[in-house]
Amino acid sequence: MVKKNNLILSILLIFISVFLLLGINKTIKDHHDRQYTVIYNKIKEAAKVCYQKNECEGEITLKDLYDKGYLEEVIDPINKEPLDTALCLTKEDKNITFCKEKGE
Numbered sequence: 495m496v497k498k499n500n501l502i503l504s505i506l507l508i509f510i511s512v513f514l515l516l517g518i519n520k521t522i523k524d525h526h527d528r529q530y531t532v533i534y535n536k537i538k539e540a541a542k543v544c545y546q547k548n549e550c551e552g553e554i555t556l557k558d559l560y561d562k563g564y565l566e567e568v569i570d571p572i573n574k575e576p577l578d579t580a581l582c583l584t585k586e587d588k589n590i591t592f593c594k595e596k597g598e
Contacts (some may be wrong), residue, residue, distance in 0.1 A: 550562070
C-alpha cells in the first residue's frame with residue numbers, strides 16, 4: 495500500500511512539475527514578446543516622425559534613423575547586443591512597417 499501511495503504521489507508531482515514548467519516557459523516567452531513589441535514600436539515611432547518631417551522617404555534603415563538623430567542605438571532586450579542597423583522600414587499608406595524579407 496505504501497509503494498502504491500508513493501507511486502501516485504510521484505506521478506502527481508511529475509504532472510504538477512510539468513505544468514509549472516510549461517507555465518513558466520509561456521510566461522517568459524510572453525515577456526520577451528512584449529519586450530520586442532516595445533522596441534519595435536519605438537523604432538516605428540521614430541520612423542514615423544522622420545517621414546512626417548519629410549526627411550525620410552521610401553525604404554529607410556535603422557542606420558538612417560541613427561544618422562538623422564531620430565533614435566539612439568537600440569539594444570536587443572534578450573541578447574543585449576545592438577540591433578542590426580540594416581533593419582529596413584517603409585511607409586505604406588499611413589502605416590510604418592518593417593520591410594519584407596525576400597522570399598516571404
